[in-house]
Amino acid sequence: MKEQFQARMLRIHFTEGDKWEGEPLYKAIITKCMELGIGGATVFRAIEGFGASARIYHARTLSISKNAPILVTVIDTEEQIQKLLPHLDRMIQGGLVASSIVEAIRYTPADRPPKT
Amino acid sequence: MLTPGKALKVSIYLSEGSTHHGASTYSSILDFLYFRGCSGATVLKGVAGFGADHRIHTSHSVEISDRLPLRIEFIETPEKVHELLGKLEEMVGTGMIEVQETTIAKPAQLSKPQKAPVPQHIKLEGKAQMMRIFIGESDRWHDQPLHEALIRAMRANDLAGATVYRGILGYGAHRRVHKEKPLSLSHDASIMISVIDTEQKLQQFLPIVDDMVEEGLVVLSEVDIIKYSPRASESVE
Numbered sequence: 001m002k003e004q005f006q007a008r009m010l011r012i013h014f015t016e017g018d019k020w021e022g023e024p025l026y027k028a029i030i031t032k033c034m035e036l037g038i039g040g041a042t043v044f045r046a047i048e049g050f051g052a053s054a055r056i057y058h059a060r061t062l063s064i065s066k067n068a069p070i071l072v073t074v075i076d077t078e079e080q081i082q083k084l085l086p087h088l089d090r091m092i093q094g095g096l097v098a099s100s101i102v103e104a105i106r107y108t109p110a111d112r113p114p115k116t
Numbered sequence: 117m118l119t120p121g122k123a124l125k126v127s128i129y130l131s132e133g134s135t136h137h138g139a140s141t142y143s144s145i146l147d148f149l150y151f152r153g154c155s156g157a158t159v160l161k162g163v164a165g166f167g168a169d170h171r172i173h174t175s176h177s178v179e180i181s182d183r184l185p186l187r188i189e190f191i192e193t194p195e196k197v198h199e200l201l202g203k204l205e206e207m208v209g210t211g212m213i214e215v216q217e218t219t220i221a222k223p224a225q226l227s228k229p230q231k232a233p234v235p236q237h238i239k240l241e242g243k244a245q246m247m248r249i250f251i252g253e254s255d256r257w258h259d260q261p262l263h264e265a266l267i268r269a270m271r272a273n274d275l276a277g278a279t280v281y282r283g284i285l286g287y288g289a290h291r292r293v294h295k296e297k298p299l300s301l302s303h304d305a306s307i308m309i310s311v312i313d314t315e316q317k318l319q320q321f322l323p324i325v326d327d328m329v330e331e332g333l334v335v336l337s338e339v340d341i342i343k344y345s346p347r348a349s350e351s352v353e
Contacts, residue, residue, distance in 0.1 A: 042250060043285040105336075109331050
């Protein structure tokens with residue numbers, strides 16, 4: 001099945017070392033998204049980057065401090081994303097959230113409708 | 117779709133070792149014909165032969181055995197052949213293309229509808245669209261990973277470029293959590309493919325995505341292209 005709708009996409013940038021209540025921030029954000037019933041979210045680890053604090057991270061640096069740049073992409077309807085934003089305000093200490101309006105097409109196999 | 121009657125038969129002669137943008141020419145041509153909706157094509161391997169260089173290539177001489185002659189054949193309607201011919205001439209490099217008139221007595225049975233988008237290699241600048249496709253790493257299309265098949269389909273449709281990203285954590289519509297486990301053999305990470313091209317070309321490609329992606333999310337957004345410069349050797353005219 002194919003459905004087309006207008007959606008909002010958040011791209012949340014921070015680092016792998018960031019924590020929220022004892023667990024990695026990216027895990028906490030994914031958990032929060034699932035709690036809120038947000039359609040989907042994906043975490044990517046980058047191989048190099050720098051941020052507001054201007055530290056450069058390389059994957060090749062043999063550092064045990066796990067501080068790779070992390071990107072979390074969250075896509076859902078405007079309404080759902082608005083529910084998430086106040087939580088992000090609390091959880092993200094240092095980072096960047098970029099937001100854009102996107103055209104979304106969702107494919108679901110006919111025999112397995114998505115859970116809501 | 118082929119019907120009984122007049123058609124054109126195209127034979128492409130090339131050597132086995134020749135390459136096109138880093139991939140072997142014959143597989144690039146086969147992908148091109150396949151993803152451009154050609155009714156069928158066959159690659160035949162010669163055991164010996166010679167061409168423009170007037171050297172005999174045989175399977176006996178080890179050192180030049182990657183230069184064995186290959187022939188790719190396909191039969192199509194004249195309109196389709198003319199649509200494909202320009203790009204084929206570019207792809208075949210030093211090889212030869214022969215077109216002959218033929219008559220179809222009985223066309224092969226089609227098992228599924230054909231999609232035939234008409235991509236143009238155009239200069240990318242200014243307003244463009246970005247398409248992100250979210251799927252799972254274990255998703256398959258026919259007998260290969262879906263993300264690899266999508267990339268091949270994009271390449272065959274002349275999309276400007278695409279990148280595959282593997283997520284370390286994620287979930288989708290089915291609340292199935294995709295997680296990267298260092299020593300696990302189950303490759304089921306989240307995959308995102310990002311591709312940027314003109315709105316027209318991405319819209320033409322969407323029916324192919326419709327066909328190939330059974331489960332997943334596709335998002336489209338507007339972007340401004342600041343710089344797109346293919347290397348001089350790869351640019352078209």
